[in-house]
Amino acid sequence: MCLKYALKNFLCTPRFLYISSMGKKPAQKLSRREFFEKGHLYYLTHLSIDNVIFGFHDNQLKVLLLEWKDTHRWCLPGGFILKGEHIEEAAIRVLHQRTGLNNIYLQQFYAFGDPNRERSKHGIEPPVEVKNKSWLTERFVSIGYWALVEFSKVVPKPDEFSETCQWWDIEKVPTLILDHNNILEKALESLRRNLNDYPVGRDLLPPKFTMPELQRMYETILDKQLDRRNFQKKILALDILERLNERKQGGAHKAPFLYRFDQRKYEKAMKQGLKFGLQ
Ligand SMILES: O=P(O)(O)OC[C@H]1O[C@@H](O)[C@H](O)[C@@H]1O
DSSP: OOHHHHHHHHHTSHHHHHHHHTTSOOSSOOOHHHHHHHGGGTEEEEEEEEEEEEEEETTEEEEEEEEETTTOOEEOSEEEEETTOOHHHHHHHHHHHHHOOOSOOOEEEEEEOOTTOBGGGGTOOOOTTOOSOOGGGSBOEEEEEEEEEEGGGOOOOOOTTEEEEEEEEGGGOOOBSTTHHHHHHHHHHHHHHHHHHSOOOTTTSOSSEEHHHHHHHHHHHHTSOOOHHHHHHHHHHTTOEEEEEEEOOSOSSSOOEEEEEOHHHHHHHHHHOOOOOOO
16 A cells, blocks of 8 residues: 555544544534534543523522523533543633633532433434434533623623523523533522622622622522621621711612622632621
């Protein structure tokens, strides 16, 4: 066999394609069929990421969901990890590609490892144009991340696999694919636990806010009422707030004082943690 022919033959073998694509992004966007049939050349198999993006607006807790094209089923904005990519990096990239969201701090909270986490066991088959066996039909362990964002500050944009990308009120979430409802529930539990350990609200409230506004934010996330005096005593003891010599105007009742977060102390509490003892 002539050398030129042998070389050409080698370059076209799946083995060469595998070696040459390891750790790299596909040179051009994969079509849906290519993604199903050749995605394993670029992405880690059996491992996925699911992002639970909570939004807070008008005292309402929301979650960002995608609606699949064709089947109109709803899911979390998740995806896969490129070979050679750090999982934290993958979570940020996936979120950006699937929703357009940028600069979001994602908190890893749990790994979902049910052996039945296979698409075919949940009534999800590859699209008809996919003729070969697909890596996507195998079992996947999914790593969960959550983030809390002020929903009016972001404009979600659906990716090419999705019909829509939309906020849902937390209590009106539809049936999601696979175990995504369970992932959402676990993320909410983790977010609530996190309120005891870290400050929250700097990105969710206006720069100056009242004590009742801050309390309402906590009550909405926790989905329960908190005792006003107890809340105020505990939050002030954390020493992350600064009371201003200003009162909020325009309310029906006596104008309450305005507060703001002390940025330096807030940052320190983000690093060192708190002992809020809310629940
Ligand atoms: O949770 P699984 O489906 O394993 O994987 C990640 C993502 O792959 C897509 O199907 C869904 O959008 C999902 O979020």
